[in-house]
Amino acid sequence: MYYKNCDAVRAAGDAPLFEGEPGYRPGLDRDGDGEACEPGGGNGDVYYANCTAVRAAGAxxxxxxxxxxxxxxxxDGDGIGCE
Known part of the structure; x- marks a missing residue:
């Protein structure tokens, strides 16, 4: 799988991509932390670092x-996180 840019990753609903996942490549990982096309940069996206943060937000x-x-x-990849 190849994504031209992070807009394509987001349009496919696959953001963020993690190192080792199909479609991940270093060119999409601006900060080199193994997570490509991650939310942030002041764009207003909701982002949770982990399930503790999700639970703390009541989400x-x-x-x-x-x-x-x-x-x-x-x-488990069933579409439901932090169960």
Missing amino acids: APIRRGDPGYSRKLDR
Whole structure:
């Protein structure tokens, strides 16, 4: 899988990408932390560092499509994170 840029990753609903996942490449990982196309940069995206943060915000469980959902929060890949 190849994404031209992070806009394409986001349009596919695959952001953020983690090192080792299909489509990840260093060119998409601006800060070199192993997480490409991550939210941030003052754009107003909701971002949770981990499930503790999701729970503290009262957003657990978080589902695919919800603001702040990411695959890293969904250990079993069923579309529901921090269950």
